[in-house]
Amino acid sequence: MSSQMQSAAPSSVPSYLQADNLGPWGNYLRQVDRVAPYLGSLSRWLETLKRPKRILIVDVPIELDNGTVAHFEGYRVQHNVSRGPGKGGVRYHQDVTLSEVMALSAWMSVKNAAVNVPYGGAKGGIRVDPRTLSRGELERVTRRYTSEIGIIIGPNTDIPAPDVNTNEQIMAWMMDTYSMNQGQTATGVVTGKPIALGGSLGRREATGRGVFVVGSEAARRKGMSIEGARIAVQGFGNVGGIAARLFQEAGARVVAVQDHTGSLHKSSGIDSAALLEHVAKTGGVAGFAGADVLSNDEFWTIETDILIPAALENQITEKNAAKIRTKIIVEGANGPTTTAADDILHDKGILVIPDVVANAGGVTVSYFEWVQDFSSFFWTEAEINERLERVMREAFAAVWQVSSEQGVSMRTAAFIVACKRILMARELRGLYP
Numbered sequence: 001m002s003s004q005m006q007s008a009a010p011s012s013v014p015s016y017l018q019a020d021n022l023g024p025w026g027n028y029l030r031q032v033d034r035v036a037p038y039l040g041s042l043s044r045w046l047e048t049l050k051r052p053k054r055i056l057i058v059d060v061p062i063e064l065d066n067g068t069v070a071h072f073e074g075y076r077v078q079h080n081v082s083r084g085p086g087k088g089g090v091r092y093h094q095d096v097t098l099s100e101v102m103a104l105s106a107w108m109s110v111k112n113a114a115v116n117v118p119y120g121g122a123k124g125g126i127r128v129d130p131r132t133l134s135r136g137e138l139e140r141v142t143r144r145y146t147s148e149i150g151i152i153i154g155p156n157t158d159i160p161a162p163d164v165n166t167n168e169q170i171m172a173w174m175m176d177t178y179s180m181n182q183g184q185t186a187t188g189v190v191t192g193k194p195i196a197l198g199g200s201l202g203r204r205e206a207t208g209r210g211v212f213v214v215g216s217e218a219a220r221r222k223g224m225s226i227e228g229a230r231i232a233v234q235g236f237g238n239v240g241g242i243a244a245r246l247f248q249e250a251g252a253r254v255v256a257v258q259d260h261t262g263s264l265h266k267s268s269g270i271d272s273a274a275l276l277e278h279v280a281k282t283g284g285v286a287g288f289a290g291a292d293v294l295s296n297d298e299f300w301t302i303e304t305d306i307l308i309p310a311a312l313e314n315q316i317t318e319k320n321a322a323k324i325r326t327k328i329i330v331e332g333a334n335g336p337t338t339t340a341a342d343d344i345l346h347d348k349g350i351l352v353i354p355d356v357v358a359n360a361g362g363v364t365v366s367y368f369e370w371v372q373d374f375s376s377f378f379w380t381e382a383e384i385n386e387r388l389e390r391v392m393r394e395a396f397a398a399v400w401q402v403s404s405e406q407g408v409s410m411r412t413a414a415f416i417v418a419c420k421r422i423l424m425a426r427e428l429r430g431l432y433p
Helices: 002-011 024-038 040-050 098-114 135-149 168-182 203-221 240-249 272-282 339-347 361-375 381-406 410-429
Strands: 054-063 069-080 086-093 121-127 158-162 230-234 253-259 262-265 292-294 306-309 328-330 351-353
Touching: 024 040, 024 098, 024 339, 024 410, 040 410, 054 098, 054 135, 069 086, 069 098, 069 135, 069 158, 086 098, 086 168, 086 361, 098 121, 098 361, 098 410, 121 135, 121 158, 135 168, 158 168, 158 361, 203 240, 203 306, 203 328, 203 351, 203 361, 203 381, 230 240, 240 253, 240 272, 240 306, 253 272, 339 351, 351 410, 361 381, 381 410
Parallel strands: 086 121, 086 158, 230 253, 230 306, 306 328, 328 351
Antiparallel strands: 054 069, 069 121, 253 262, 262 292
């Protein structure tokens, strides 16, 4: 009986890895399945992409300011490290789940390979609403979480970065905690740090700038001028807000904006710089005097040239995809479009630039930061932006070429490019022992 069990084990798939286990991970698995016919002989390694290399679930207990002890659940998932150390952000959100973190780690594998930086994919998160914590409690949560995942992170193994509700300060606490446990300063353990601690110039705006670069490239390929183009943005933080500002500076009009506080519309164009100041002061777009209020559902029906979903995953679904009236969607967020919605958008003739290319500016400059930390030699912001634009344009061109040659969507093309790179590394390295 034991030999039968052993022979059956390799083909058995845990329920939490199955596509019909609904959630972001299932969405990722369906995306991978669409790529399988294009992998040729590398398809024998396809299962590699469907199984995270390592999943760590940790308890994060802290003492609250009132003296009570609270427990939070934390995750760090390393999806694939065939091409280099794991790389991916850490998010603090009350709705964080294992399925979400697994999917995000897998998309990081694809993203890093799509832009050809020498990283694998990883992701982390804590199920907590950081708005309910004091600064001291937030620091204690961060330091305890870092200590718990310290057994699998490191400058050469897995490098966290900011994500939803995390920032430079949290990265500074993570770096310090890891360094204290190691007995030496290790600036390269995280990216997205403050400049004073080895952070990189241009990192804060990198993701939004990357969205702008590939959005501009997509418009050029479609024969569309950015001058006068109508832009709609969901999410108005470091990604959506920066992208909106850059598009406006290039002559476009930001006609609609949505975040967790509400939706705005102004056909002649919203002042992105003024709105960014308002968001910094109030925490959201609600209450901004320079635009009309929309319902959240109406936001998706506004006619635009470029739509940028830059909030959370699963925002464009089969429920609202048919209502969308735009020419190009540039995914600033991770996983904002479901597989079913992808098909609807394709049938409508809408060009979707997938997240694994569109929002890769952040991890690209994170790579630059990591390189600078190792060399202790830092580049100017102009040099960083120039290198970032070159990487993003080359990645876009490679994916566009595969999309044109194979007659597939940009998302499938991005997965073809990335998965071939990942699986080629897996094949060349072989299996040990």
